[in-house]
């Protein structure tokens with residue numbers, strides 16, 4: 001049985017798409033087969049980050065409308081064995097309903113160990129669609145009050161939608177900036193405010209950003225990417241300490 005994980009946040013730009021890609025790369029390195037589904041209708045970006053932008057002929061809406069077979073809307077990452085992408089509709093008006101999207105995911109998920117769903121920001125209809133097939137969720141927040149408030153709102157919405165296993169990823173953490181800003185006394189205070197159990201802290205690292213924008217996911221290594229290896233192992237149930 002596959003694990004279906006939605007990656008969400010209240011505020012935009014917290015790093016959901018980045019976490020989706022880096023986590024997926026970490027999972028395939030551990031021998032898993034992963035389908036990434038971009039559910040950010042009208043604002044898709046995973047195709048650029050995976051360097052398959054030019055290949056995309058069919059997206060998720062084509063698959064459900066019968067314009068193509070489901071498999072024809074699944075694209076292999078050129079740089080990452082066992083990593084596949086289903087793109088979001090290019091136009092926002094082609095957003096899928098929750099029931100249609102859930103049916104799509106339920107049909108394809110058994111071909112993969114993990115299905116990772118990149119949600120649009122917020123708790124609107126696009127998020128509800130993205131969360132509809134999910135067994136579990138990662139909420140991505142930055143360590144600042146507006147982002148954390150958004151995380152709480154997403155948490156409550158996920159609870160109301162019946163998503164059971166919910167964990168927090170604190171992204172773009174820079175110890176020096178965090179101390180200087182002084183919004184929170186420490187990371188425990190962020191976790192308390194977000195009301196969600198922590199699973200990973202990802203450092204601010206410009207290299208992560210550069211690799212994503214270059215479509216070079218999986219081609220570079222480094223300490224920041226190793227955080228995702230630990231996150232992947234924790235998702236697998238391994239007792240791996242959270243490195244700060």
Ligand SMILES: Nc1ncnc2c1ncn2[C@@H]1O[C@H](COP(=O)(O)OP(=O)(O)OP(=O)(O)O)[C@@H](O)[C@H]1O
Nearest residue numbers: 012013014015016017018121172203204205206209
């Ligand atoms: N750990 C990090 N260190 C440095 N830059 C990062 C990190 N994580 C994400 N970024 C950068 O932050 C920006 C937003 O990231 P990303 O697109 O993944 O966010 P998002 O939550 O998916 O945004 P949206 O809500 O628009 O979908 C990008 O420029 C990305 O490269």
Ligand SMILES: [Mg+2]
Nearest residue numbers: 016017040045
């Ligand atoms: Mg995104």
